Amino acid sequence: MRRTTSRLLRGIALLSALAMGATACGGSDDDSSGQKDVSAGDIQAALEKGGSVTVWAWEPTLKTVAADFQKKYPKVKINLVGERSGDKHYTALSNAISAEKGVPDVAQVEYFAMSQYALTKGLSDVAPFGADKLKAKYTPGPWNAVSEDKAVYGLPMDSGPMALFYNKKVFDKYKVAVPTTWDEYVDAARKLHKADPKVFIAADAGDAGLTTSLLWQAGSRPYKVDGTKVKIDFADANAKKYTDTWQKLIDEKLVAPINGWTDDWYKGLGDGTLATLPSGAWMPANFETGVKNASGDWRAAPMPAWTKGDKASTENGGSALTLPALGKNKELAYAFVEYANSGDGVATRIKEGAFPATTAELQDNAFLNKEFEYFGGQKANEIFAESAANVASDWSYLPFQQYANSIFNDTVGKAYISNTKLSAGLKSWQDASIKYGKEQGFTVE
Numbered sequence: 091m092r093r094t095t096s097r098l099l100r101g102i103a104l105l106s107a108l109a110m111g112a113t114a115c116g117g118s119d120d121d122s123s124g125q126k127d128v129s130a131g132d133i134q135a136a137l138e139k140g141g142s143v144t145v146w147a148w149e150p151t152l153k154t155v156a157a158d159f160q161k162k163y164p165k166v167k168i169n170l171v172g173e174r175s176g177d178k179h180y181t182a183l184s185n186a187i188s189a190e191k192g193v194p195d196v197a198q199v200e201y202f203a204m205s206q207y208a209l210t211k212g213l214s215d216v217a218p219f220g221a222d223k224l225k226a227k228y229t230p231g232p233w234n235a236v237s238e239d240k241a242v243y244g245l246p247m248d249s250g251p252m253a254l255f256y257n258k259k260v261f262d263k264y265k266v267a268v269p270t271t272w273d274e275y276v277d278a279a280r281k282l283h284k285a286d287p288k289v290f291i292a293a294d295a296g297d298a299g300l301t302t303s304l305l306w307q308a309g310s311r312p313y314k315v316d317g318t319k320v321k322i323d324f325a326d327a328n329a330k331k332y333t334d335t336w337q338k339l340i341d342e343k344l345v346a347p348i349n350g351w352t353d354d355w356y357k358g359l360g361d362g363t364l365a366t367l368p369s370g371a372w373m374p375a376n377f378e379t380g381v382k383n384a385s386g387d388w389r390a391a392p393m394p395a396w397t398k399g400d401k402a403s404t405e406n407g408g409s410a411l412t413l414p415a416l417g418k419n420k421e422l423a424y425a426f427v428e429y430a431n432s433g434d435g436v437a438t439r440i441k442e443g444a445f446p447a448t449t450a451e452l453q454d455n456a457f458l459n460k461e462f463e464y465f466g467g468q469k470a471n472e473i474f475a476e477s478a479a480n481v482a483s484d485w486s487y488l489p490f491q492q493y494a495n496s497i498f499n500d501t502v503g504k505a506y507i508s509n510t511k512l513s514a515g516l517k518s519w520q521d522a523s524i525k526y527g528k529e530q531g532f533t534v535e
Contacts, residue, residue: 143195149248150442183207190416196414197417198409198410199409232249246447251475253391269394275291275335290345293345294347390470488527490526502519
């Protein structure tokens with residue numbers, strides 16, 4: 091990640107305040123990466139000496155991982171703080187960094203937010219600890235999200251290669267074929283809704299994550315980032331594939347105006363009124379706990395293609411474990427991160443339902459042959475693993491993606507509640523993002 095001006099750093103800190111309610115903080119031009127190479131011997135010595143590591147992470151499988159790590163290294167205490175997620179998590183993290191007090195030794199950071207914290211020098215470069223030698227262990231999408239040039243700002247914890255989850259019971263009842271292209275998806279939506287007006291192909295009230303994932307799959311690359319130089323362009327031909335297709339679903343009222351993770355959303359997934367859910371490979375555990383009554387009804391299929399025969403896939407979600415620059419006990423912190431995301435902790439997390447970002451596990455026969463009782467005995471991991479292998483690694487998020495996502499409903503979201511077209515909504519999102527980036531000191535075009 092290239093050096094930045096103090097004006098830019100102050101701007102990104104202000105971004106945190108605007109987008110998450112955090113207190114703004116200043117920055118400097120000093121290179122805070124100055125981490126010397128840390129040998130395996132240094133890390134082992136730290137483990138033998140012992141100490142405490144504070145971890146801020148909401149991922150539930152880390153509870154078992156932390157317990158196992160402490161059994162292996164009894165002189166180390168892992169203090170896991172896991173009650174916050176989403177904006178509350180980032181608000182607390184930004185506030186701690188701003189105050190230079192109470193910063194955790196390890197923090198979970200989603201891929202879309204990585205560049206913001208890295209650019210403001212809020213994260214340690216863990217390449218000197220040996221993280222740069224682990225590249226081959228991970229699938230391209232997650233690794234691309236945590237690395238920049240020779241720097242590595244965390245180790246991927248999970249990934250979200252997308253699949254199309256569909257209610258087989260509903261599709262069978264109305265004799266509708268499972269779509270393999272997005273054109274077929276629109277056709278299936280029409281047939282299902284005609285057969286039963288209560289049935290919608292999916293829920294979508296406007297979601298920044300889903301939109302960027304579908305643009306990614308379509309081959310659009312709206313964001314180009316080179317240090318402090320940013321280009322934003324939603325007007326390419328591949329973006330038009332998405333807007334043309336999704337506009338039909340909106341205009342014909344084929345998607346239910348329901349927000350994800352709400353009671354109505356869970357109800358629709360359970361009673362068959364929502365027929366599909368394009369989502370990440372981390373979704374099965376949420377089906378099992380949140381939609382228990384529909385066990386056996388649902389299946390997973392590859393994401394519909396934008397062009398017939400094209401296997402291009404995309405990511406949705408996923409996060410890394412990072413070492414905040416102001417955290418302490420770096421050797422112990424890194425040892426825990428590597429254990430959790432590259433070592434024995436990976437198998438533990440998979441056993442408890444996490445979807446890995448590591449290639450070895452994605453190619454393991456036991457993993458691929460796992461039968462999901464919820465999905466009628468389907469070996470769904472085969473579909474997820476193939477999706478992961480077909481994710482293009484050249485996607486970039488904005489260094490202020492959190493802010494951009496926060497204004498999505500004020501721009502693109504209008505297409506769902508007014509006569510605004512998706513293409514116009516994307517243009518509005520683009521203009522607002524460009525304006526904001528310039529205000530923060532970026533060179534934006």
